[in-house]
Amino acid sequence: MEKYVVEAFAEPACEHNSVNQAHKGCVQPTPGAASGGCSFDGAQITLLPIVDAAHLVHGPIACGGNSWEARGSLSSGSYLYQYGLTTDLKEQDIIFGGEQKLRGAIREIADRFSPPAIFVYSTCVTALIGVDLDSICKSESKVIGIPVIPVNSPGFVGSKNMGNRLAGNALMDHVIGTDTPPIETPFDINLIGEYNIAGEMWDIKELFDQVGIRILANITGDGRFHKIRWAHKAKLNMLVCSRALINMARKMEEKYDIPYFEGSFYGAKETTLSLLTISYMLNNQELMKKVRAFTKAQEEKLAFDLTKFRKKLLGKRAILYTGGVKSWSIISALQELGIEVVGVGTNKSTMDDIERIKERIGESAKLIESGGASKILETFRNEKADIIIAGGRNMYVALKEQIPFLDVNQERHHAYAGYVGLKRLAEQLVYALEHPIWELLQSPSPWKEVGKE
């Protein structure tokens, strides 16, 4: 396992490892003042959206039992990914190494579900007792005749980001390049880092369909295993708001000569830019023409649809504190709606992300580097903001303080990507800000009145 982690740490495209950062690697969490998930969590975020595969967690109950069914990746047909599968190790299993149990579990999954592949996740406990996941997966794969893929990303090697990256490595090492698509077109691209939360991938696909761009492989939102196998045949990779998987894009460029770019679908501007970039990078005149006409029409229509929302949102002040969905891309979307972003959480942002945030909001806005909930509230008050836009983890922090809130993380229920997504975002922001509850909260209770007399 060691070698995987060392390799992921040394990712040259990660700026923590640039020459002037002296290879200090990722920041270590502070005991007693840490928040956020572990590498196992990160690996599952990246791989679970492969909906037709089986995902087996090798460890005691905490890792699988406390986490399954908690994510918002949607599927258009296969539902095996929703099964919580774990070896549920007991004390005796741990003493004896857990190997027989793992082999039995893999075979049972193959018998019962006949999946196209089984992903097996190591956890802290199995890594600690030295389970050789690679060799077990390899020999079991031969026995059952389907790919069994080791995911060496136990929680204690680092943060969620590290887990995303290790999951990307697992796909590179064991999946991508193992099959070829029946047909190829000059318009084949992969989306990397798009997990189809609330169905956002479907809105993006709809846009692509209208201009003739084909998604060869979704990595991994609403993903299918067989398609990811032939992802190396794409003409272009788009990394969707996720630097965490940059290693994958870079390796595919190196190994398969596929160029990549980073883009976003939050906001009309970013959506248009992403579509245009795809057409330029695919270098097809016809496509460029189509995309220009299409995006122009979409933007015009959207501008009309947004008028009534913009009136209500103009000048409203927002604090943005997101995890996975990158702050900079949401900022653009909010600015298009007339909202002023007066504070941004950067605890999970890379240095590049922070530069992009500054480009968009200027130097005056507050960057919230760490400190979690109390820092968010402090910034909210100091900046006299109107709404907090964050992940579900912080939802009740805001609501307890009687502050309007919008969820933009992985548990969110609304899809905000593309032109139609921006309209939904505007709608939800207006709902959040104008809800009657904010007035109800101000009405004095009968007891309070009696007390005054």
Next chain:
Amino acid sequence: MTIVKLDKKLAINPLKVSQTLGGVLALQGLFRAIPLVHGSQGCAAFIKALMTQHYREPVSIQTTALQEMNIIFGGERSTIEAMETILNKHHPSLMAVLSTGLTETAGDDLIGTIKNYLKTNEPNCFIFPVALPDFEGSLESGFQLTVEAMIRGLVEQQKFTLPMKKKQNQINLLAGSFLTAGDVMEIKKIIQSFGFSVITAPDISTSLTGSLQKGFSPLSQGGATREQLQGLFESEMTIVVGTSLEKSAQMLEAAAGIPYRLFPSLTGLKANDEFFSFLQSLSGKKGDSFYQWERDNLLDCILDSHFYFSGKKIVIGLEPDHLFSIVNVCKELGGTIDGLVSSFSAKVLSNMEEDIFIGDLDDLETMADNADLWISNSHGEKGADRKNVAFLPIGFPIFHQIGSSLFTSVGYRGTTNLIIKMSNLLM
């Protein structure tokens, strides 16, 4: 009456969660408290995310955020660093350091670490360690072990002042982990209505019910205070609801000579008749006539709904105490128990007439072929759908529902609430 432990290599759709989660829940019922989860940061993050989804309240929790090297060289330094960071930043009144499968496997001596720390430091905070490996037990046992560790710690602190003079009419309530915040509130109200004052520890009814208290704190807001915890030793009686907490009551009895009475369940007519009779004889009072109305309403509700239960097959997957409680009420309603799964082998299960499988929700699914009603936590929803069986989500976790922590199924009125829910699903 058999407890069947299935020797399975693969758990499919687990019913249980980690013991550590039960420990974290217990700490939410103590005022200005924080559980420190000794493990990698995911151990705490998953618990926080899951509990936030269920309770729709902020959850107090921190982590020692172990990384690989910390484990290899021993987690002691991370534990102390984390404790001091929390003590200096947030000044909690109570802190429990909860171990995980990771630190138990690594052989980390958490109890020794805390003991040594407290020898040389005197923080103004009640700190106690709890061993909660997740390779055994589930939520209920984690909650149970944490309450026991808390009482052990309190006894240790109080050993020079015990036994204390008893306060007339003061009663301890030890409320099991299967009770919702609304349940605990209802039980307190019933006991109080007989003229008693009640100390509940832990008390999630004032912390996980949704107060409008402002002013953010990473510590728990609401729950039993430290003064109330000391008061546990001055009560004249302990009422235990849920067999899992019986040992805790025995510890109070041994340390301070406080007798206890166990009620394995407070759902159903007979369970509540027994409870009210007990309170009547203890207080020498008849109790509020209001409850007579509630009892009439309950019986009337059973009369109205009994058609819908007769011959209906019910499958249930719940933690042990909860399973016992719900099975009892289903039998009073005339339903047929057609399959039972629980998360681990606990004492309460061995007193039951039915066969109980220690397993997962996939086991329950195989029993649900001909079922009419499926009762489990929300993880069972998809299985019930696949079998086309009506589904009642109770227990933990519950997704996609508002108010799970306020829903009350204890007392006469609470039982009526539950029957209404079940009948409407069966009708």
